[in-house]
């Protein structure tokens with residue numbers, strides 16, 4: 001429930017609510033009324049786009065929401081949109097920021113403002129989805145303004161302040177607002193927001209008039225090739241823009257205080273007036289330290305907390321001033337700068353102090369809380385005690401260290417293997433025979449599936465997939481069609497996350513994880529290393545390994561470039577995509593394989609939106625266009641079709657190059673279905689010809705299951721009515737979308753049949 005807070009003199013009316021940082025980010029974006037948001041889902045910032053999409057479906061705003069193919073794409077979409085002159089928004093975290101990193105200096109270097117909300121999170125690897133500041137540290141040198149937000153209220157306020165500063169004529173820089181992943185992005189707090197969206201829009205004014213690529217009467221060249229001596233001047237001007245932002249900030253903050261009653265000085269100082277010891281912390285941890293400072297003061301210790309609200313431009317003057325009389329400060333940072341004897345902001349604080357010849361503050365730099373490790377009051381107290389000890393001794397014993405690490409005990413026995421390694425004999429049934437035919441294609445002799453049941457599983461039970469999940473039945477069936485030793489590489493997704501929580505693994509064979517978008521590249525490197533080491537005699541000559549990459553459908557969006565690259569190079573490996581029609585691991589956002597009209601958390605159904613707005617990607621046809629020797633489709637629940645395809649894929653990977661397959665599997669959680677009906681739904685997808693079963697062997701297409709001659713073809717609606725995420729499509733009023741899905745399914749099916757009939761197609 002929200003209540004309206006009575007406005008005080010000069011202040012705008014506000015409503016009080018109870019919201020998370022992500023909710024406040026979405027609310028501020030809606031009130032700002034950005035022209036466009038380019039985005040790509042990643043935990044914990046995903047919710048921002050989800051909430052905005054939900055609001056859009058409800059008709060609450062008109063922001064153009066563009067789901068990108070990855071964060072590099074999202075940042076590119078945003079940059080391009082910004083050169084068009086409107087207001088632009090993006091939200092990301094962690095790998096997402098790193099994947100877009102290259103685009104960020106392009107935007108600051110050409111001086112197009114926009115806003116990027118960053119729900120901070122640890123950077124891989126190993127993968128950790130919880131909050132630290134290691135992502136935002138990578139942005140320190142991008143030329144973007146970087147504001148910080150310690151709680152959900154600050155997320156809202158800083159979005160408005162940051163944009164106002166960013167758009168000033170003397171600044172014109174893009175801005176990041178960084179708040180703590182989960183601690184702030186997901187925890188609800190009491191918050192105020194302006195009652196009327198117009199308050200926000202009036203305060204910001206219209207988007208500034210800038211150079212635009214959309215005025216043909218005034219043509220401009222944006223981003224020319226710029227060499228010595230001009231580039232250094234470009235960067236010098238950027239530096240001056242940072243100075244202008246620093247100079248403007250107090251005025252903007254004062255205006256915002258007059259409007260809202262909330263004040264954000266460049267540095268948030270807590271009980272620093274007479275402090276003799278202090279801690280320097282970013283964002284939510286500083287709030288914990290404030291309570292501890294109060295407690296210590298009650299015991300006679302003059303403790304205070306320094307926490308910047310902006311780190312680019314770095315508020316060196318204010319920090320120098322704040323620490324002038326402080327005897328010792330602990331500089332706590334939720335990021336490392338490995339080998340740097342302290343993370344970046346420690347060095348910036350030290351350098352700010354060095355510029356004051358009279359400053360005698362002792363500095364201790366401590367890295368803490370990586371990977372979302374909590375920072376409790378005891379930890380803040382430990383920091384104050386470190387500062388006190390240094391102040392008393394007058395010397396810093398350990399200038400830089402990690403805080404809260406456990407050294408481990410080398411004497412402790414290694415964890416036992418849950419299952420012994422597989423022998424080659426165990427994994428070679430001898431029941432699968434593959435023979436090349438004179439036309440170059442393959443004949444496979446495969447036993448009925450039950451005869452392969454004796455072959456041991458390569459993924460062991462005990463993983464954490466949801467009940468009814470189709471991933472592992474499908475992977476297990478597929479791997480049973482492969483004889484001998486297998487090395488797997490998984491891209492990030494459900495299959496990876498639920499099988500490998502350190503220190504456990506469900507994989508009984510060699511397993512490598514690589515980034516969500518780069519598995520194909522990594523596996524092609526491993527394949528080549530294998531062959532080279534065999535050639536050099538470093539591995540036994542008879543060694544024969546089949547290399548399999550496992551990816552979700554989302555991984556084939558963001559990783560499409562890497563997959564096409566591997567296919568064009570034609571490395572001897574198999575890429576298996578399990579298609580559950582969405583980014584399920586991150587909470588069911590749309591992927592490009594999500595069909596038209598399907599409801600996901602970024603394609604809502606409401607008065608102004610009817611699920612996903614464009615048709616599903618035909619990934620097998622895209623991969624076939626790379627001319628790799630073998631492409632196939634398959635489904636969970638039809639092993640007698642899938643196993644021979646696996647055997648063929650293995651033969652091609654061993655002998656001719658890349659094989660790719662897309663396997664439809666059920667996801668009861670996000671398809672909103674009962675656990676037990678997955679196979680029926682997948683069967684309906686096949687029988688409606690939405691997901692035809694076929695293979696393309698050396699360029700020749702063959703349909704491996706045709707429902708028509710056996711009288712099993714069903715309308716697409718028979719499939720759609722089975723899932724909670726698609727039921728709306730079968731309701732009256734949505735006929736046009738249903739007709740469009742049917743027409744597209746039929747068009748693709750007819751083309752496939754034509755290809756099946758003509759080997760030249």
Ligand SMILES: Cc1ncc(C[n+]2csc(CCOP(=O)(O)OP(=O)(O)O)c2C)c(N)n1
Nearest residue numbers: 042095493494516552553554555583584585
């Ligand atoms: C560069 C980057 N962007 C985003 C993410 C977040 N992310 C991890 S897995 C995932 C979705 C995976 O979807 P899919 O490949 O279809 O596998 P599923 O979860 O459906 O099994 C996303 C968006 C990431 N890890 N790295």
Ligand code: SF4
Nearest residue numbers: 465466469494584667
């Ligand atoms: S969310 Fe879906 S794909 Fe992921 S483990 Fe659960 S059922 Fe499987």
Ligand SMILES: [Mg+2]
Nearest residue numbers: 552553580582
């Ligand atoms: Mg998926």
